[in-house]
Structures are given as structure tokens and as C-alpha cells.
Amino acid sequence: xxxxxxxxxxxxxxxxxxxxxxxxxxxxxxxxxxxxxxxxxxxxxxxxxxxxxxxxxxxxxxxxxxxxxxxxxxxxxxxxxxxxxxxxxxxxxxxxxxxxxxxxxxxxxxxxxxxxxxxxxxxxxxxxxxxxxxxxxxxxxxxxxxxxxxxxxxxxxxxxxxxxxxxxxxxxxxxxxxxxxxxxxxxxxxxxxxxxxxxxxxxxxxxxxxxxxxxxxxxxxxxxxxxxxxxxxxxxxxxxxxxxxxxxxxxxxxxxxxxxxxxxxxxxxxxxxxxxxxxxxxxxxxxxxxxxxxxxxxxxxxxxxxxxxxxxxxxxxxxxxxxxxxxxxxxxxxxxxxxxxxxxxxxxxxxxxxxxxxxxxxxxxxxxxxxxxxxxxxxxxxxxxxxxxxxxxxxxxxxxxxxxxxxxxxxxxxxxxxxxxxxxxxxxxxxxxxxxxxxxxxxxxxxxxxxxxxxxxxxxxxxxxxxxxxxxxxxxxxxxxxxxxxxxxxxxxxxxxxxxxxxxxxxx
Amino acid sequence: xxxxxxxxxxxxxxxxxxxxxxxxxxxxxxxxxxxxxxxxxxxxxxxxxxxxxxxxxxxxxxxxxxxxxxxxxxxxxxxxxxxxxxxxxxxxxxxxxxxxxxxxxxxxxxxxxxxxxxxxxxxxxxxxxxxxxxxxxxxxxxxxxxxxxxxxxxxxxxxxxxxxxxxxxxxxxxxxxxxxxxxxxxxxxxxxxxxxxxxxxxxxxxxxxxxxxxxxxxxxxxxxxxxxxxxxxxxxxxxxxxxxxxxxxxxxxxxxxxxxxxxxxxxxxxxxxxxxxxxxxxxxxxxxxxxxxxxxxxxxxxxxxxxxxxxxxxxxxxxxxxxxxxxxxxxxxxxxxxxxxx
Numbered sequence: 001x002x003x004x005x006x007x008x009x010x011x012x013x014x015x016x017x018x019x020x021x022x023x024x025x026x027x028x029x030x031x032x033x034x035x036x037x038x039x040x041x042x043x044x045x046x047x048x049x050x051x052x053x054x055x056x057x058x059x060x061x062x063x064x065x066x067x068x069x070x071x072x073x074x075x076x077x078x079x080x081x082x083x084x085x086x087x088x089x090x091x092x093x094x095x096x097x098x099x100x101x102x103x104x105x106x107x108x109x110x111x112x113x114x115x116x117x118x119x120x121x122x123x124x125x126x127x128x129x130x131x132x133x134x135x136x137x138x139x140x141x142x143x144x145x146x147x148x149x150x151x152x153x154x155x156x157x158x159x160x161x162x163x164x165x166x167x168x169x170x171x172x173x174x175x176x177x178x179x180x181x182x183x184x185x186x187x188x189x190x191x192x193x194x195x196x197x198x199x200x201x202x203x204x205x206x207x208x209x210x211x212x213x214x215x216x217x218x219x220x221x222x223x224x225x226x227x228x229x230x231x232x233x234x235x236x237x238x239x240x241x242x243x244x245x246x247x248x249x250x251x252x253x254x255x256x257x258x259x260x261x262x263x264x265x266x267x268x269x270x271x272x273x274x275x276x277x278x279x280x281x282x283x284x285x286x287x288x289x290x291x292x293x294x295x296x297x298x299x300x301x302x303x304x305x306x307x308x309x310x311x312x313x314x315x316x317x318x319x320x321x322x323x324x325x326x327x328x329x330x331x332x333x334x335x336x337x338x339x340x341x342x343x344x345x346x347x348x349x350x351x352x353x354x355x356x357x358x359x360x361x362x363x364x365x366x367x368x369x370x371x372x373x374x375x376x377x378x379x380x381x382x383x384x385x386x387x388x389x390x391x392x393x394x395x396x397x398x399x400x401x402x403x404x405x406x407x408x409x410x411x412x413x414x415x416x417x418x419x420x421x422x423x424x425x426x427x428x429x430x431x432x433x434x435x436x437x438x439x440x441x442x443x444x445x446x447x448x449x450x451x452x453x454x455x456x457x458x459x460x461x462x463x464x465x466x467x468x469x470x471x472x473x474x475x476x477x478x479x480x481x482x483x484x485x486x487x488x489x490x491x492x493x494x495x496x497x498x499x500x501x502x503x504x505x506x507x508x
Numbered sequence: 509x510x511x512x513x514x515x516x517x518x519x520x521x522x523x524x525x526x527x528x529x530x531x532x533x534x535x536x537x538x539x540x541x542x543x544x545x546x547x548x549x550x551x552x553x554x555x556x557x558x559x560x561x562x563x564x565x566x567x568x569x570x571x572x573x574x575x576x577x578x579x580x581x582x583x584x585x586x587x588x589x590x591x592x593x594x595x596x597x598x599x600x601x602x603x604x605x606x607x608x609x610x611x612x613x614x615x616x617x618x619x620x621x622x623x624x625x626x627x628x629x630x631x632x633x634x635x636x637x638x639x640x641x642x643x644x645x646x647x648x649x650x651x652x653x654x655x656x657x658x659x660x661x662x663x664x665x666x667x668x669x670x671x672x673x674x675x676x677x678x679x680x681x682x683x684x685x686x687x688x689x690x691x692x693x694x695x696x697x698x699x700x701x702x703x704x705x706x707x708x709x710x711x712x713x714x715x716x717x718x719x720x721x722x723x724x725x726x727x728x729x730x731x732x733x734x735x736x737x738x739x740x741x742x743x744x745x746x747x748x749x750x751x752x753x754x755x756x757x758x759x760x761x762x763x764x765x766x767x768x769x770x771x772x773x774x775x776x777x778x779x780x781x782x783x784x785x786x787x788x789x790x791x792x793x794x795x796x797x798x799x800x801x802x803x804x805x806x807x808x809x810x811x812x813x814x815x816x817x818x819x820x821x822x823x824x825x826x827x828x829x830x831x832x833x834x835x836x837x838x839x840x841x842x843x844x845x846x847x848x849x850x
Binding site: 082083085105106108109110111116118245246247248249250252253256260270274276277278279 | 602655
């Protein structure tokens with residue numbers, strides 16, 4: 001019987017046998033690392049496309065295609081030439097019989113033999129299939145979709161966040177991969193965890209192996225192959241609670257390693273005149289027809305330390321850019337892809353829960369939400385991760401002013417696997433959080449999963465999809481509850497059909 | 509064949525010329541300025557007068573972008589790079605400088621990246637100065653530009669004491685030899701005898717160069733000699749490929765013991781009408797050059813292919829100083845070009 005990840009690792013820790021359980025421990029050779037990873041349930045696609053395929057950042061006529069050649073995914077050095085030719089093709093059918101775009105690209109050891117190809121000349125709003133070939137082998141076939149243009153009646157997408165490999169399995173991703181009506185997935189960060197007591201990543205090789213281990217989960221590979229992603233990152237993609245502005249050389253080296261490892265494993269389209277690896281610019285705007293604008297934020301790379309009078313979570317350039325996005329917003333929904341808690345979160349005993357969140361940058365938040373208010377559109381939603389629990393809350397330009405208008409809704413999604421507070425903590429503190437934060441409508445912290453969003457010109461619906469058991473990759477997935485925002489009327493309301501579902505706080 | 513340094517003003521000897529400031533404000537500092545690296549502390553041997561520092565801001569970024577030469581060689585995967593920088597900081601402070609280069613496609617997509625440094629205080633043993641960091645590799649096919657970024661970061665205090673000097677990006681390639689039968693392995697085929705009677709001689713023939721004496725590493729079985737004529741001359745004309753930018757012309761030339769019989773080579777660039785656009789030569793190897801030892805030494809030169817050149821005519825001249833045998837020798841004659849500028 002294969003033990004689940006959490007049980008195995010806990011047992012290994014107790015037995016003092018970390019290195020046998022955790023393949024990233026230093027000194028473990030590739031063969032032993034593979035065996036250890038296999039014990040954790042890791043497996044990979046056939047070489048050289050072991051870590052799968054993915055697509056990202058679809059625009060109306062193009063999409064970014066990604067893969068990485070890693071015949072020995074947990075090795076420090078891949079058994080490959082410095083340069084390997086990779087051919088790619090995009091077709092309109094899953095059998096790849098009607099190819100509409102193709103080409104070749106050199107996968108270089110300088111980027112871990114990763115491939116980022118922009119497939120162009122596609123039609124807006126339609127599904128495509130793609131495949132890579134290299135070294136006489138073909139990858140699995142991935143599926144993607146381009147963004148529509150003009151009037152759009154529906155978009156369905158999902159968010160994922162906080163998927164600590166050690167903390168559980170990914171049954172929610174099975175659910176998402178099978179959802180053929182989904183248009184895309186957004187990832188809110190904490191895609192990996194740098195490790196903790198089980199071993200910590202510092203170098204580029206460490207981060208490469210860490211990503212390769214995560215991609216050793218077939219359900220994660222499946223969801224990448226099934227849908228295009230829009231990604232941002234959070235702290236654990238480097239290490240806990242880091243601030244990108246820190247200047248110590250030791251930190252700068254580690255951050256560069258983590259950022260490069262992240263880029264090499266993600267379907268990210270680089271753009272802008274101020275992007276340069278290993279520090280990619282990842283804040284960007286993406287449009288889904290006239291219905292939805294995704295404003296993808298980078299809340300780590302450019303931030304200052306928290307709780308400074310002139311502190312910034314965005315950095316000057318991103319802030320100016322975001323103000324421009326707010327001012328230039330179109331007639332559809334504007335959704336911020338926001339890795340960490342935007343709304344104020346007073347702690348029950350006073351002060352703030354975490355000032356690593358936007359609460360540590362209050363002046364900048366007030367300035368920006370003032371801009372949102374002045375822009376005049378009520379159809380403003382943020383999709384948030386990081387907290388490992390679900391929240392629904394009103395966004396106000398001044399959270400301490402009960403008379404301030406509601407200008408939008410923040411949906412904080414459950415984590416995929418990363419551990420939340422205990423059930424008893426949630427039961428005790430849910431009502432206290434509600435009392436301390438009048439803008440909080442809903443809190444549920446005992447479950448794991450993801451959110452699915454169904455957006456029409458008339459209504460935004462967020463469905464909280466939860467897994468029955470995060471330690472079981474075959475676990476059932478169900479909708480815990482749904483929340484709606486009607487177009488033109490800021491503020492969310494819970495679907496009457498699921499209003500009786502479990503929660504640790506609901507505003508009366 | 510190597511390019512010059514593709515980084516303009518990599519040593520900051522002309523201030524910040526060539527660099528664009530993306531963030532912050534860099535300082536160009538003279539070695540020996542009080543409180544900074546000195547002329548004698550850890551740093552490049554040819555450090556010049558100046559280096560760059562991060563100024564008085566927390567982060568400073570400098571950038572420059574270079575168009576890459578040799579597109580055909582790059583796309584064939586036969587161009588390599590050497591990327592080097594001297595990076596450092598002050599005493600036990602962990603301010604630092606990080607140097608990176610991206611190889612970008614024609615559409616600006618990064619096809620490869622190298623990150624050097626930052627050099628930490630621990631790396632420097634808490635000594636003020638700069639240490640060398642370098643990486644080499646194959647330029648990713650499809651690369652058209654190289655974007656270099658220097659990031660200086662401050663760990664604390666007022667001064668950003670990340671330092672950088674002697675930033676260098678050099679490409680190397682081995683141009684394909686355009687000459688047929690450059691080493692006499694196929695007799696005289698490919699060569700036209702213009703004068704006298706050149707000979708093909710096997711290494712190890714009694715009284716001639718051997719397989720182990722001075723000569724090409726991969727010398728094959730044969731080399732060319734002057735025969736028994738006082739002067740022998742052979743030529744070979746080859747068309748230049750379109751877009752030929754730079755040439756490399758080389759040969760192993762030699763003679764016998766203390767005799768001053770010699771071989772010399774020229775390459776003449778011809779236009780489409782056959783008119784000469786210029787001549788470059790490889791000087792004869794004298795007995796003194798050889799230390800009176802029988803054998804062949806390498807001569808080489810490189811430069812830009814003259815505009816309008818369509819053909820190159822290579823000529824080898826064997827000259828006898830005395831006696832019967834013309835003991836001027838030649839082997840491994842090469843004329844190669846790379847495309848895409850210098």
C-alpha cells in the first residue's frame with residue numbers, strides 16, 4: 001500500500017529518516033531521489049517530456065506553449081546536449097491531423113532546456129491542441145484556447161493556490177482537468193514551497209528539482225495540459241514572507257535562482273520593456289472579449305518592507321501601471337489576480353492579522369481603492385489566495401468607515417493542499433474575525449479545494465469547490481457554496497440553495 | 509575566431525557610456541578612492557582606473573543590448589560565448605552586484621540566460637574587492653541580441669556598495685574552411701600549379717618533418733613542399749558565401765633545420781569582375797622562428813571581408829634559399845568566413 005504524502009513524511013520525520021523520504025535532501029543521488037519520489041506518489045511523463053506540457057497567457061491570436069526537457073527530472077544535470085532542437089505544432093484537433101501552426105526552437109541548457117514558444121496566427125476564441133517533439137519522441141497532446149474578442153456571453157475559469165506538495169494530494173486538479181467547459185485557470189502563487197524542516201531550496205538546481213518534483217504529480221500535469229494558465233507568484237515560490245526589495249547579496253542570489261526555476265517551469269509570456277530574466281515582469285493585463293479584464297498583479301518582486309509610512313506592495317512602476325489599468329478599464333468586469341489578502345483584516349484581539357498582506361501597505365491600498373471608487377464602475381472583483389481558507393468580503397475604499405461604499409468583492413479561495421488553521425481555531429475565531437471586520441461576509445477554513453468562476457454580462461458567480469479528503473488523489477469534489485455578484489451592483493450574496501452549508505462565519 | 513568584447517565600456521573607463529540606467533543611479537568610482545577598492549586589492553589585473561558602484565540608492569540597474577554577429581554560426585549551434593565580470597562589495601557588508609545576460613530571439617524572447625554573482629561578503633572573506641565570475645556555453649540558436657543587466661543592491665546604510673568591473677561578453681566560432689584539400693591529403697587536387705612543381709610529402713619521410721615534430725595537431729598523413737624548383741607556387745580560388753563578414757586565414761608553414769627555405773601564403777579578395785580588392789598575407793616562418801628545428805608553425809590573421817568581394821584566391825609560394833630541394837613546407841591551410849557582421 002502506498003502511503004499518502006503527509007503520512008509518509010510525518011512518519012519519516014519521526015523516524016529521523018528525512019533523506020529517505022524527501023528526494024531533495026542534499027546528497028541523494030538521482031536514482032535514490034527517484035525512488036524516494038516514487039514512494040511519495042511521484043511519477044513523470046515519458047522522457048524527455050517528463051514534466052509535461054502547458055500553455056499560458058492566451059491572447060486572441062496567439063498563446064504561449066511551454067515544456068521542459070528533463071529526462072532525469074531530479075538530477076542536477078540533465079543527460080542532454082547543451083542545445084536540443086524541439087519541434088512544436090498546433091492543430092485544431094486532438095489527433096493533431098490539421099496543423100495550423102508549427103515551428104522549431106532550440107532548448108538550451110541555459111534555461112534548463114525549457115521551451116517557451118509563442119504560437120501565432122490563431123483564431124480568437126477557439127480551442128487548439130499542441131504537441132512537442134524532440135529526440136525522436138513526442139510529448140503528450142495539450143489543449144488550449146485563445147481569448148475571444150468582442151461581445152462575449154460567458155467565461156468560466158478556475159483559480160488555484162497554495163499547493164504544498166507535502167500537505168496533500170491534488171484531487172481538485174482532476175476535477176479541473178476533466179472540466180472541458182473551462183476556459184482557463186489562474187494560479188495565485190505558492191505553486192511550490194521552498195521546503196522547511198524537510199530541506200530547503202537555495203540554488204537554481206534546488207529550485208529546478210523542487211519544481212520537477214511538483215510536476216511529478218500527474219494531476220498537476222493533467223490540469224496544465226488541459227487548460228491555459230495565467231500565473232502569478234507569492235512568497236513560497238522563493239521563501240516565506242520575503243520582500244523583493246531586500247538587497248543582501250545572499251538574498252539576491254537565492255531570489256534569482258527561484259525566479260529562474262519558476263520561469264523555466266511555467267507557461268509565462270514575457271512582455272514589456274522592463275522585463276529581463278532572471279527577474280521577469282509578471283504584472284500584466286489580459287482581456288477575455290469585452291466581458292472580463294484580468295489584472296495580474298505581482299505582489300512580491302517590487303514590494304518594500306511592510307509597515308513603512310511610504311511602503312509599497314506594488315513598487316512605483318507597477319502602481320502607476322495599475323492606476324492606468326483602473327482608469328482605462330472597459331465596460332466589462334475587472335478582476336485582479338491578487339496573490340494575497342487585499343481587504344483589511346483586523347485581528348480579534350486588536351491590530352492586524354498579518355501585515356505581510358495588503359494590511360502592511362495601508363496607505364497604498366487606500367490610494368488605489370480610492371482610484372477604483374473614482375473610476376466609477378461597480379463590477380470589480382479580486383481573486384485571492386495565500387490564506388489557505390475561504391473568505392468572501394466587501395471591498396471598501398476605507399474599511400474603518402462603515403459608511404464607505406462597497407466598491408467590489410474579494411473572493412479568497414481555499415488552498416489546494418496547504419494546511420489551514422485547525423477546526424477548533426476556525427470555530428472560535430470565525431465569529432471573532434467577523435466581529436472585527438464588518439466587511440467580512442463569509443469564512444470557511446476547514447476544507448481544501450479551489451474556486452470556479454462563471455462570469456456573464458449579467459452576473460459573477462463564484463463556486464467554492466472542495467475536496468472530501470486532501471490525502472486521497474481520487475477524492476470526490478463538490479460545491480460547498482456559491483456566491484453571486486450582480487452586474488452593476490457591488491457586493492456579493494450567497495446562493496440561497498447553498499446558504500446552509502458549513503462555515504465558521506456568515507454575516508447575519 | 510573571436511569577437512571583440514560585445515559589452516561597450518565594460519570597464520567603466522569612460523563613465524557610464526554605453527550603459528542605460530534603468531533604475532537608481534550608478535556611480536563610477538576610481539580605484540583608491542578612500543573607503544573603496546584599491547588598485548592592489550582583489551580585482552581584475554587590468555582594472556584600469558575605474559569601476560562601477562550602486563551609488564546612494566537601494567537598487568541600481570544598468571542595461572545594454574548588443575546585436576550579435578555570426579547569425580549563421582549561431583543558428584548552426586557553432587558559436588560559443590564567454591561571459592565574465594568582476595563583482596564585489598565592501599568589507600563584511602552584503603551589498604552586491606549581480607550580472608546577467610539574456611540571449612534574445614528576433615522577437616525578444618529569451619532563449620538563454622546566464623546569471624553571475626552576486627558575490628557575497630562571505631565569498632569575499634569580508635574583504636573589500638571584486639572577484640571574477642564567469643560562464644561559458646553555446647549561444648542558443650536563434651539568438652539575435654544579448655541583453656546585459658547589472659543589478660547593484662544595498663543591504664543597509666546609505667551607500668550601495670555593490671561593485672562591478674571588467675564586464676565582458678565574447679563570442680567564438682570556428683569558421684568552416686572554404687578550401688579544398690587544405691592539407692595535401694588528396695595530393696594536389698583542388699590546387700592549380702602556377703609555377704615550379706609543388707610536392708606532396710608524407711610526414712616521417714626521411715629528412716622531412718615527422719608526425720611528432722612541430723606541426724598541426726591533426727596533421728594527417730601529408731604536407732605540401734616546394735619540390736625541387738627554386739620557386740613553386742600553387743593557387744586555389746573559392747567563391748565567398750553571401751553575407752561573409754569576417755575572415756580567418758591561417759596555415760602551418762615551415763622548413764628544414766637551419767635552412768631558410770620558406771613557404772608563405774596570400775589571400776586576394778576579388779570582386780565580381782576579378783579585380784583585386786585587397787591582399788592579406790601570412791609571413792614566412794624562418795629558420796630562426798623555428799629555432800632551427802625542422803617543422804611547421806602556425807601563422808594566422810583575421811579581418812573584415814572587403815565590401816564587394818565575391819571570390820578569394822589563396823596562393824602558396826615555396827621559396828628555396830639554396831641547395832636542390834625546395835624545403836618550404838605548408839599544411840592545414842585554411843580560409844574561413846563567418847556571416848552576419850563582426
